[in-house]
Amino acid sequence: MGLVTAAYILKHAEAGGWAVGAFNCNNMEIVQAIIRAAREEQSPVIIQASQGAIKYAGLSYIKALVLEAVRTADVPVALHLDHGTSFEQAVRCIRAGFTSVMIDGSHLSLDENIALTRRVVEVASAAGVSVEAELGRIGGTEDDISVDERDAFFTDPDEARYFVEQTGVDSLAVAIGTAHGLYKGEPKLDFERLKKIKARVPKPLVLHGSSGVPAEAVKEAVSLGIRKVNIDSDIRQAFTSTVREVLAANPHEIDPRKILGPARDAAVEVIREKIRIFGSSGKAREM
8 A cells, every 4th residue: 555644644543533553663573563464454654753863763764664664554554754853853853764753842832832943844745745733741751852750741631732733734633741762650641631622623643652651541532633643662562571571481492483472462462452442443454
């Protein structure tokens, strides 16, 4: 089927009232796990690479891995830059063949965030690439980006409407109580705020920091307008926990395939479960 834009998938998600999973990749096995889970569930999927993943694997390697995985996939797949922090980085990913980019100017003032996002939208639109932006700051740590709890703040519904009007983004990541990384307790999402944002913003909304959020809370968020849900830590945890289990049972094992293969299988099951929670299972048949 080849790569599609995130906007294409999100248009169908918006019309159908479900959400698509956006799963972070860090190596070949996780890319394979994402595609296998999507095929088995017949779900569209977004594979996303963060700054840390690009630094670790290299932009060309990530693109090559995803293109090879997509070559035999029979479901819609988008390749997305997660938490891009500069105009230059977004342009590099667009030139490399990414079909979607996120520009994260949430650390800037509202006017500065709008100006940066608008520049990226102008370039991306000309290349047929979709753009996600963020308004409000999500706490926690993801790769090179760390936001202290005292610096995190929720998205203002009126600012969200103004931001989308001024930038023309395809989707908006909102801060309603989630955090990047592993939670120390159970997160409490501000559903009333989400309702107000959805009433003002005619664009698909994105939920970051969703690993560890209870399934029922995610389903509620989807019912209120979330159309893209980011997952990273849950995949990492399943993957690395399985590696530890394999090595504990076989401490002298030196074959990477026998260590990473079971970890890949564990990641597949986590991703399949998330896809079912988001409501996108079987939706590829309708696209």
